Amino acid sequence: MRIAVDAMGGDNAPSEIVKGCVKAAREFSDVTLVLYGKEDLIREGLDESLTNIEIVHTDEKILSEDDPVRSIRRKKEASMVKAALSVKNGENHALFSAGNTGALLAAGTLLIGRMKGVDRPGLLGTFPSLSDKRSVFHMIDLGANADSKPLNINQYATLGTQYARHVHGIEFPTVGLLNNGTEENKGSLLTKEAYQLLKDNKEISFVGNVEARELLNGVADVVVTDGFTGNAVLKTIEGTALSMMTVLKNSIYNNGVKAKVGGLLLKDSLKGMKDLLDYSKYGGAVLFGVKAPVIKTHGSATAEPVYHTIRQIREMLDSKLLEELITYFEHAEN
Template structure:
């Protein structure tokens, strides 16, 4: 399995990207990581020779402020573009980046290409469920499309269901539609029309509308929504987790010796809470609906999220979920 890595993408590139790649390459001997970027900067971080890490030199990189589509078309020598083209040509099997999200979506859609039958690819993110320590749920779309159609949401349900089955081993993943109430007549025109399609979709286990307050309680294995709403929810969960940990820290450090002693006694428990709320350990967001795995991790990712995202990419490739999805949508449109 060969994974193309945009080594210059993200706030901490290439240092943290390379460190995460080193950890993954040492643990998984069945993958080869091809790092695209400025060779001198990559080699500075690559302190030892590792047989399953290769470097492809590039002189350009796509910046966070660059226009997504224009940068993909004009920066032909950018690390992200070269990595995406290698996947399109079949030289590598998957693409991973912590760089400009819009540019990565454009690279996946315009360079690698959509699956036949998928109207618009969506971003799928995996979150921890508070139901138990081992549980997760998936939400799609979390930002690929600000404006979605009922057809898109219905296709996301099928994509998310197959991902949950093949990559996370769920036998019958349940699907919920994110809405402002659980009644089937609730919501906007979009959610009402999507509800009707989801009810008729025989490929999924649809359980109806769910409210945002129930997301983390394991109410469904797959949550479907439009990209605008999904992105807002993603950032709300992320921001709430960070704020909660900051409140706990302030309560311990700013309330005298008794609070500090209590904090010391609760140190392991608080670490467990932090780990439970950290969705980055489940990998990055998958651009679902394109012909090869395209995975995006947070722009501020350090080596741990990079490692987890590479592990996730390996799991996707091992499960052959993309091949199954391509076959399903091609047959559905014959």
């Protein structure tokens, strides 16, 4: 397995990207990581004894403020572009970046290309579930497409089902449609039309509409929605988790000796809660519907999320998921 890594993408690049790659390379000897970026900066944090890390020098990088499509077309020597082209040309099997999200989506769609039969690729993320029934749930689309059609949401359900089955080992994943109520007649024109397509989709186990307040309670294995709504929910989950930890921390430190002693006694429990809400350990967001795995991790990612994302890509490649999906959608179109 060969994974192309945009070593210059993200707030902490290339140092934290390299650290995460080094950790992954030590653990996964069957994976070769090809790091694209400024060679001298990459080598500063590299373990030269590792034989499964390669470097491809590039002089350019795509910045967070760059226009996504324009930067992909004009910055031909950028680390992300060179990495994407290597996947397109079959030199590597997957693309990973913590850089400009829009540019990565454009690189995946325009350079690597959509699967035949998939109208619009979507971003899929994995989140912790607080339910005893399931440990995680998957949501798609997290922002690849602000405007979606019912067809897109129906295809996301099939993509998400296959991901949950192949990568997370869920034999019969359930699918819910994110809506403002559980009744079948609830929602916008988009969700009402999508509901009927999902109801008739024989490839999924559709459980109907689900509400945002139930997401973390294990209401479904896969939750589908349009990209605008999905991105808003993603930011809400992130913000709520961070705010909860801040409130707890302030309550302990600002309320005297008793609170501090109590906080000390609860230290392990609070750490466990923090770990439970940390979805970065499940890897990055998958751009689903393109011909090869394209994975985006958070722009502020440190070494640990980078390591987990590489592990996730390895599991995807090992499962042969993409090959099955390509075959499915080609047959569906015919």
